[in-house]
Each structure stands twice: as structure tokens, then as C-alpha cells.
Amino acid sequence: MRNLERLERFLRTDPRDVGCDEAMAVLHVYVDLVAAGQDAAARYPGVAAHLEACGPCGEDFTGLLLAATSG
């Protein structure tokens, strides 16, 4: 049901998801890989899965990437 797309996406869980603690522990490494144009998601698929699903950690990722690339 197209009407339920957002709910369906929200409910979909990824078993690779490492959770907040592990993602935040390597966030600086992940961000530097992204900033350098490297495939951070391939190196840290569990972190990528988490950042996709966790709003607060996704915000931290965005904020750190902006800070790291703002010069």
C-alpha cells in the first residue's frame, strides 16, 4: 500500500545495524572517509545501516561532516 511507505521504511530493520555506541565510536573515522570521497559505507556497513536508521546519530553525522569540511 503506497500510503504506508513511510511506516514500512521505519519498521524495516537491518541486522547489520551496529547501534548508537559503536557508530559514534568511529564517527570521526567514518566522516573523514566520506569527506575524502572514499566508500565509507563499504568499509563500515553496520555504521552506514545505523546512520540510515537512527535520526539522532544521522544528525550527528551530518553535523560532523559539515564541521570537518567547512575549513
Place this chain on the structure above:
Amino acid sequence: MIGGRGGSLAGVERARVPAAELQDEESSAWLRRLGAAGAERTAAERELHAILVRIALAEVRRRSAGTPVNGKELDDVAHQAADDAMVAILAKLDGFRGESRFTTWAYRFVILEVSTKLGRHYWRNPPVALDAGQWELLPDRFGIDPARQAEAAGVFAEVRRVVDEELTAHQRRVFVAIVVDGIPLDALAAELGLRRNALYKVVFDARRKIRRALVAKGYLDDPGLERR
């Protein structure tokens, strides 16, 4: 001024990181200067603190639409975050292993401080009370077209049944606060004295349970990633 709002840095352990082993010169320079004595260290601290303040101010402004914190209080959050991050960075210099640039490692502290502090400040003027349980708003939160909400009523009734019948009281409280009432996860973590990860895990498990129930009832077709 360093420590001007968040307390003195006196007593913070000096750096003992082998700066010469780092590959990028900028990181080596930061570690060397922060590990030095006297004026060189003071200058490096002031420089880093000024950068942290700039980043924190930019970050709170970027997040301003998603928080009830505003105006001067938002600037205060930024300055407090920069001060606390500075203390943490100096205390944890030994923990920097050169896996990233030093600045990215350091900036992480201030970004995480901003998250934590915005979560705490949320409760000074919360748009919704804890345990409000605004189930009637849930279809809107998931972008259900008002003209088609009757069609989705069975789905949301099943979501509520799972929450009411299959979650523990703690899991139910967390799910309702974050998903039903839209309370930011960091705000709930501050209110309940729990870590972000603990709350995320509760919601993660609830998502799986609800999804399985909706698939079993035929509301969702795809078993999704959880069965891979």
C-alpha cells in the same frame, strides 16, 4: 575565554601522544602544541576553543528547527557544549590514535555535546509532555494522506495492539514517547537517565515486532531485511 563558562581546565592531563607518528602534519602540529608547556599550549587551547565555539554555534542553528530551544538559550547551549568538549578533548588526548584527522576527532566531541545539551534543554519548554500518548497523531507522523486514513486504520490499530500487548511497560513508554509523541530521543534519554543506545535498542526491537505482526496480518508483503 577557555573554560570561561564551563569551568577551569586546571588539572587536565597534558598530552602524551606521539605526535611524530602521525601522518598528517596538521594533526601532528595540534598534538605537539597541545602537549607543549606554557604559552604555546595556551595559544593552541585558545585557538581550538574558538573553533569549537564556531562549530557549536553553527550546529545549534542548523538544528534549531527541530528543538524548542531558541534565542539566547541556543547560544548558551553552544558555548556550554564548546566548553565541555574542550575539557573532554584535553582529558582524552591520549585516546587519539590517529585514525582520523585530529580536528575531526576533536569536533566529534562538540557535536555530541550539542546533541546531549539540546536533549536536556528540551524539557525547559517541551511542546509535548512525557506520556502524552497522542495516538491520534500517528498517521500524520507517517505522512498518511488524511483522505486515506480510514483505509490505514486497521494497520495503525494493529501497531497499537502490538505496543499495548507485546511490549513491556518500559518498552511501551519509550516507543510511545519517541514514535507516537515525537519526543527527541536525546531528550527522552536525558529525562529517563538512559543512554541513547539503550533507547534506540528498545525502538529497534519494537519495530521488528510490529513489522512481523503487520506481515502476519497481511498488511505488509515484504519480510524485509530482518530475515536475510
